Amino acid sequence: MPVQVTAEVLSLARVGDYHHLTLAAAGVAEDARPGHFVGLAVGGLPGDGVTPWLSRRAFSIYRARPTGTATGTVEVVFAANGAGTRWLASRRPHDQVDVIGPLGRPFALPGEPVTCVLVGGGYGAAPLLTLAERLRGRGCPVHVAIGAATARRLFGALDARRSAVAVTVTTEDGSAGERGRVSDVLPDVLQRSGAEVIYACGPMGMLRAVAELATTSGVHCQVAVEEAMACGFGVCMTCVLPVVGSDGLTRMTRACVEGPVFRGDQVRWDAIGPRGAAVPRDCVGAPAVGPSAGGGH
Amino acid sequence: MTTLHPGDVDLRCSVAGVELPNPLMTASGCAAAGRELHQFVDVSSLGAVVTKSVMEAPRSGRGTPRMAETPSGMLNSIGLQGPGIEGFLEHDLPWLRAVGARTVLSIAGVSVAEYAQLARRLRRVLGIVMVEVNISCPNVEDRGQVFACDPGAAAAVIGAVRAELRPEVRVLAKLSPDVTDVVAVARSVVAAGADGLTMINTMLGMAIDTDTMRPVLAGTTGGLSGPAIRPVAVRCVYQVRAALPQVPIVGVGGVRSGRDALELMLAGADAIQLGTVLFHDPNAPVRIADELRAELATRGVSKLADVVGHAHRLGVT
Numbered sequence: 001m002p003v004q005v006t007a008e009v010l011s012l013a014r015v016g017d018y019h020h021l022t023l024a025a026a027g028v029a030e031d032a033r034p035g036h037f038v039g040l041a042v043g044g045l046p047g048d049g050v051t052p053w054l055s056r057r058a059f060s061i062y063r064a065r066p067t068g069t070a071t072g073t074v075e076v077v078f079a080a081n082g083a084g085t086r087w088l089a090s091r092r093p094h095d096q097v098d099v100i101g102p103l104g105r106p107f108a109l110p111g112e113p114v115t116c117v118l119v120g121g122g123y124g125a126a127p128l129l130t131l132a133e134r135l136r137g138r139g140c141p142v143h144v145a146i147g148a149a150t151a152r153r154l155f156g157a158l159d160a161r162r163s164a165v166a167v168t169v170t171t172e173d174g175s176a177g178e179r180g181r182v183s184d185v186l187p188d189v190l191q192r193s194g195a196e197v198i199y200a201c202g203p204m205g206m207l208r209a210v211a212e213l214a215t216t217s218g219v220h221c222q223v224a225v226e227e228a229m230a231c232g233f234g235v236c237m238t239c240v241l242p243v244v245g246s247d248g249l250t251r252m253t254r255a256c257v258e259g260p261v262f263r264g265d266q267v268r269w270d271a272i273g274p275r276g277a278a279v280p281r282d283c284v285g286a287p288a289v290g291p292s293a294g295g296g297h
Numbered sequence: 298m299t300t301l302h303p304g305d306v307d308l309r310c311s312v313a314g315v316e317l318p319n320p321l322m323t324a325s326g327c328a329a330a331g332r333e334l335h336q337f338v339d340v341s342s343l344g345a346v347v348t349k350s351v352m353e354a355p356r357s358g359r360g361t362p363r364m365a366e367t368p369s370g371m372l373n374s375i376g377l378q379g380p381g382i383e384g385f386l387e388h389d390l391p392w393l394r395a396v397g398a399r400t401v402l403s404i405a406g407v408s409v410a411e412y413a414q415l416a417r418r419l420r421r422v423l424g425i426v427m428v429e430v431n432i433s434c435p436n437v438e439d440r441g442q443v444f445a446c447d448p449g450a451a452a453a454v455i456g457a458v459r460a461e462l463r464p465e466v467r468v469l470a471k472l473s474p475d476v477t478d479v480v481a482v483a484r485s486v487v488a489a490g491a492d493g494l495t496m497i498n499t500m501l502g503m504a505i506d507t508d509t510m511r512p513v514l515a516g517t518t519g520g521l522s523g524p525a526i527r528p529v530a531v532r533c534v535y536q537v538r539a540a541l542p543q544v545p546i547v548g549v550g551g552v553r554s555g556r557d558a559l560e561l562m563l564a565g566a567d568a569i570q571l572g573t574v575l576f577h578d579p580n581a582p583v584r585i586a587d588e589l590r591a592e593l594a595t596r597g598v599s600k601l602a603d604v605v606g607h608a609h610r611l612g613v614t
Contacts, residue, residue: 001336002336002337004337004578004579004580041577041578046553046574046577046578046580046581046584047554047578047584049553049554049556049557051577052368052369053366054366054369054370054371054523054524054573054574054576054577055364055366055371055576055577056576056577084366098578100579227361228361228362228364230364230366230371230373230573230576231575231576231577231579233333233336233337233579234329234332234333235327235328235329235333235334235575235576236327236364236373236576237326237329237349237358237363237375237378238361238362238363238364238373238375239361240358240361240363240378241361251357252357252358252378257333271360275362275509275511275515276360276361276362276515277360277361278360278515279357279358279359279360283357284355284357285354285355285356285357285358285378285379285381286357287357
């Protein structure tokens with residue numbers, strides 16, 4: 001069950017183009033599993049009443065350590081792309097940040113020691129590193145494929161080597177590893193590893209390519225999606241995407257509580273474009289007349 | 298003025314004859330049907346849980362993006378996603394009753410008939426203390442004109458709902474600030490049988506992504522909420538309290554602290570709803586109740602009811 005706590009910044013470090021934040025956050029790490037995320041308030045503590053940014057920023061948990069210090073720690077990796085994340089990137093040790101977590105449904109781990117391929121794009125690789133350790137602990141051989149636009153946006157390639165049988169790196173500009181996208185090398189990685197399961201986290205375009213490849217290859221696939229959220233715990237209804245349920249029906253489904261991890265073949269990629277998701281015509285409760293029918297907020 | 302201990306401040310209040318342990322409710326659409334918020338705050342400790350608006354049939358809502366953050370606020374364009382009344386009565390209401398929450402059911406429709414039908418279905422339903430009527434919906438029978446923006450259409454909805462409900466179930470009309478004369482709409486819905494008014498719904502706004510040079514929201518426009526609209530809520534509550542001093546008012550709009558809640562109550566609100574702040578701070582109901590007690594204590598006020606409408610009193614120094 002998630003908790004809301006005032007966390008203390010232990011450290012903030014640059015990793016290439018990203019920021020690696022470590023927080024002492026009581027009660028968050030204990031139940032955290034790979035794929036869980038945290039929601040951070042930016043711009044000040046809620047009780048201060050000063051922040052102009054009222055949406056929480058959601059980040060996959062990179063590492064969670066319930067012991068080792070007086071208070072458990074959680075670590076996240078993020079890009080300072082907007083004003084809120086720039087505020088976060090300018091924190092100093094001992095500063096306070098309001099945290100809610102662990103949130104969401106984590107990756108489901110296989111019951112058998114099957115070979116797994118972990119696919120990460122950009123800072124989306126962060127949650128996969130702990131996942132790799134967990135899988136190895138269960139006797140699953142792990143292959144990792146990590147990609148980014150450029151070397152400075154690669155995350156975790158070195159970390160991954162500790163748990164993985166093999167690590168494949170791609171960059172779109174060729175500044176590290178093979179030139180191209182991680183989905184370009186995936187067929188080869190799948191063939192070499194003989195993997196039965198794929199876990200992926202990264203941008204939606206990458207997840208779609210990975211999920212479609214998994215479907216054609218007959219490989220089980222779980223994707224952790226990244227959606228804009230206001231709350232992160234299931235009340236605001238902004239982070240939805242069309243997902244097929246166990247009854248075969250498509251619903252606009254909250255990424256924060258029903259996800260962020262979904263089976264790759266359950267996401268309606270046909271309705272998801274670069275700017276967002278449309279409501280498929282066969283979705284439960286879809287407007288009868290057209291996508292703009294109906295009203296109210 | 299003597300300073301009191303915050304623990305001695307009595308936050309009990311009454312809205313249209315319904316007694317509440319404190320004035321803090323959730324705002325419709327900001328706490329779903331209570332379950333998720335209950336992980337953080339015991340929802341039975343709230344004044345009331347106001348549900349997300351329920352319609353006759355299940356609704357998918359709109360595509361995404363559905364949200365745009367704006368200075369001290371946000372735009373949303375959810376499109377009333379929900380399970381429909383059957384799903385609500387089957388899954389959500391029993392849970393709310395089991396945890397002991399005081400439930401205010403928000404209903405929405407696209408025609409007077411849909412509102413009336415929803416109300417009719419509630420006749421034999423127990424465990425709903427009030428019905429809040431979300432009239433900020435387009436009327437399909439009037440070229441999509443929003444009910445709340447027309448005193449006649451607003452009154453038609455409220456009259457139909459009032460006629461169908463059991464008399465002891467109170468009816469709150471939730472008013473839109475996007476009108477020329479909010480007092481005129483207030484008078485009209487009160488004459489049609491509203492037992493109280495909830496003010497304000499979101500304001501219609503829009504954001505454009507200057508990189509893509511397109512509207513941010515899939516629905517193009519959206520409802521603006523959060524502290525950015527609080528002064529508008531204060532103004533609407535003040536104007537309506539001045540014109541209709543006997544009509545109960547539930548104030549809502551950008552409250553994020555006990556000070557903010559007090560401000561709306563001074564304007565004339567008998568109770569307060571918390572909306573966008575819940576996304577940011579799910580523990581806000583507890584924090585704001587504590588802050589409100591402290592605000593009242595430092596002013597020597599022992600009973601919440603004593604500050605309601607205080608800003609209207611003449612000769613106050």
